[in-house]
Amino acid sequence: MLVLRRKVGESVVLAGIITVSVLAVEGARVKIGISAPPEVTIVREELLSMREKQRQDERETAT
Template sequence: MLVLSRRAGESVVLGDDIVVTILEVRGDVVRVGIEAPRSVKVHRAELLAQLEETNRQAASPSEDVVANLARALDHPAQDD
């Protein structure tokens, strides 16, 4: 990991077309501006982690669903 010190108004350039600028520093909060092409996805890390957890929960069936499916497989519906 590259670690840099920057002051408000200073920037870091990533590749040819991404510019990260420190806009403001107030106590322990830093406002950062990011200029990047629309094709570059920029997300906050905590939101990605939350999205991954939500997707994982959605992909895992609840115990009720599994139990109902097991009962249905043990006792298939009778055709008349």
């Protein structure tokens, strides 16, 4: 895992097409902005985990 330090107003570019910018730091929370082409899906990690758990539950219920 690459770990970077960024200040408010600074950004990181991924694969030359996705920009992640630090918009604000409020206590222990960081507000980020993400610019990406429309075909790139952006989802919070906890939502992916929740979706995967739902799929597992559905598979278990179906059997």
